[in-house]
Amino acid sequence: MVAFSWDKTTIKTDNGEEKEGIAPVIISASRSTDIPAWHAKWFINRLNKGYVKWINPFNQQPQYVSFDKTRAVVFWSKNPEPLIPYLDEVKERGINYYFQFTVNDYEDEKLEPNVPSLEERIATFKELSNRIGKEKVIWRFDPLILTDNITVEKLLEKIYRVGCEIHDYTEKLVISFADIGIYTKVQRNLKKAGIGYREFREESMKKIAEGIQEINKEWGLEVSTCAEKVDLSKYNIEHNKCIDDDLMVKIFNKDKELMEFLGAEPVNNLMGEKKYVLKKGKNLKDKGQRLACGCIVSKDIGQYNTCRHLCVYCYANYSKNTVESNMRRYDKNYESILRD
Structure with a gap:
């Protein structure tokens, strides 16, 4: 099978140079940093310029990414409020969008030191949902984490408390289980913060799933796991696609x-109404993600170590000092998030 690749294009940069780049159809903004919270103006500036320079985190080589297609x-x-004033600009360009909006409740434990208060985030969630439609605002409680002070029962209480506020403003809940053991830097940051963590076992995952299934009888949400191998289908919890072709066909x-890119074709239902369905045979699964990830291909334009939320469990930041040092190079008018 031929590996997927985006169309090539020539990009004229801010300084007038011509660079070879790619023209992706789907942009992820971003798994690597919180662009809506910290880099909203930068994103809109780059959208207006027509391209972004993305820095590969493994070899530090630049890649030029065009928005033409x-x-x-x-x-x-975790806080899209700074981006909300610019959403009309995105819409005016004919670009579709939806949000993966994480609303956790770790205030007492101080695991997310620089996110707005839970009350503010819930208000933003409702505002965004009312503005763009609840089908475009997906609630994530992500990651679920077990510590010396957070038990399975306490996690379920937290999910219930948040969900009672926002379940009418979304159609879906996505969860994941923190994999602390595979990230040495996360282990170090938790230890430095004095937080004793426990890894999830299948038994505790199933207890969470059983609890969510019971809670969800009140809400009626679709519930899925993000990049998890465990099978929780008996609890009506399926595997998710965060970059989701099925959702795009439904709402876009x-x-x-x-x-056409997704491989969706119009068919007439029994009522004679036209409906798009994905045809079999077009495999757009993103092979650059973890094996259990269900996402289709996209181009992420974020950069590690540029998120000021400083969540203690985060894999995308090396340390607080690294983020603070990097953000001294931040320029909302530059072609990448950080100046060279």
Whole structure:
């Protein structure tokens, strides 16, 4: 099978140089940092310029990314409020979007020191949902983490407390279980913060799933896991696709270019109404993600060590000092998040 690749294009940079780049149809903004919270103006500036310079975190080489063919953006955020004033600009460009909006409740434990208060985040969630539609605002309680002070029962209480506030403003809940053991830097940061953690075992995962299933009888949400191998289908919890072609076909089906890229075709239902469905045979699974990840291909434009939330469990930041040092190079008018 031929590996997937985005169309190539020539990009004229801010200083007038011509660079070879790619023209992705779907942008992820971003798994690597919270662009809506900390880099909203930078994102809009780059959208207006037509491209971004992305820095590969493994070899530090630049890649130029054009927005010319972009039909959809998936935003990931714990606080999208700074981006909300710019959403009309995104819409005016004919670009579709939806949000993966993480609303956790770790205030007492101080695991997310620089996110707004839970009350503020809930208000933002409702505001965003009312503005763009609840089908475009996916609630993530992510990651679920067990510590000396956070038990399975306490996690379920936290999920219930948040969900009672926002379940009418979304259609879906996505969860994941913290994998602390595979990230040495996360282990170090938790230890430095004096937080004793415990890894999830299948038994505790199933207790969480059983509890969510019971809670969800009140809410009626679709519930899925993000990049988890464990099978929780008996609890009505499925494996998720965060970059989701099925969702895009459902909510963006008026965009013919996007439907063509996804491999969706119009069919008439029994009522004679036209509906798009994904045809079999077009495999867009993102092979650059973990094996259990269900996402389709996208181009992420974020940069590690640039998120000021400083969540103690985060894999995308090396340390507080690294983030603070990097952010002294931040320039909302530059072609990448950090100046060279």
